[in-house]
Amino acid sequence: MSTFHLELLSPERAFYSGECTSLVVPVSDGMMGVMANHSPMMAAIFDGQLSFTKPDGETVVCAVTRGMLDISGGNATALCGEIILPDEIDEEREMRFVEKASERLKRRQSHNDYLMSKLSLADAMSNLEVKRRNAARNALK
Numbered sequence: 001m002s003t004f005h006l007e008l009l010s011p012e013r014a015f016y017s018g019e020c021t022s023l024v025v026p027v028s029d030g031m032m033g034v035m036a037n038h039s040p041m042m043a044a045i046f047d048g049q050l051s052f053t054k055p056d057g058e059t060v061v062c063a064v065t066r067g068m069l070d071i072s073g074g075n076a077t078a079l080c081g082e083i084i085l086p087d088e089i090d091e092e093r094e095m096r097f098v099e100k101a102s103e104r105l106k107r108r109q110s111h112n113d114y115l116m117s118k119l120s121l122a123d124a125m126s127n128l129e130v131k132r133r134n135a136a137r138n139a140l141k
Contacts, residue, residue, distance in 0.1 A: 002036035003055050007077040008062075015062065015083040016052070023052045023076055025069055032069075040072040045080055047126035049133065061086060063130035065123055082123075086134040089127050097124035 001021045008015040023034040026048030045067040053059045067080030101121035105114065 001055075004034075004036045004038070005075045006052055007075070008050075008052075008080070008083055009078065010067075010080050010083045012082070016060070019055050020052045021055055023050075023078075025050050025078065026064070027069075034069075034071060034076055037074070038071050038076070042071070043069045045069050045078060047122050049130045050078070050080075050083070061130070061134055063089060063127045065126070084127070086131050089131040091128065091131055094124045094128045094131070097121075098128070 003019040003021050005018070006020045006023060007017050021035070025032050025034070025043070026046045027043050028046055031048075032043060045064060047065050048063070049061060050064045051059055051061045063082075063084050063086065064078070065081040067078060070077045070079075097120060101117050101124060104117040105121065109117070
């Protein structure tokens with residue numbers, strides 16, 4: 001199977017740099033798949049689950065927050081606010097973030113603070129979904 005070079009980057013770390021056979025990223029209208037020789041393009045990455053398959057067949061799953069995907073010259077580069085493995089997600093901490101953001105949304109606040117609360121809630125909910133989805137998938141193995 002053909003491969004392409006993938007770079008997954010966040011401000012905290014270079015998450016992955018290497019070859020892969022496929023990439024699936026969350027975008028505004030669902031999930032977008034990328035394989036070798038994909039047409040050049042840019043896309044906005046949304047909060048959710050990103051996965052890629054290495055040449056040896058191993059599939060890596062991670063939670064991502066908003067970012068950009070650039071596909072050009074046989075390479076794909078994803079720049080995300082955060083990239084974390086499901087095992088790195090602290091479910092109790094994310095639940096606290098959900099509760100805190102939900103409480104802030106109920107209070108009277110500026111429009112900007114309201115939007116920031118919505119983003120915090122979306123981030124935490126997305127991380128919980130990735131954690132739980134992968135826990136269920138691993139339980140079936």
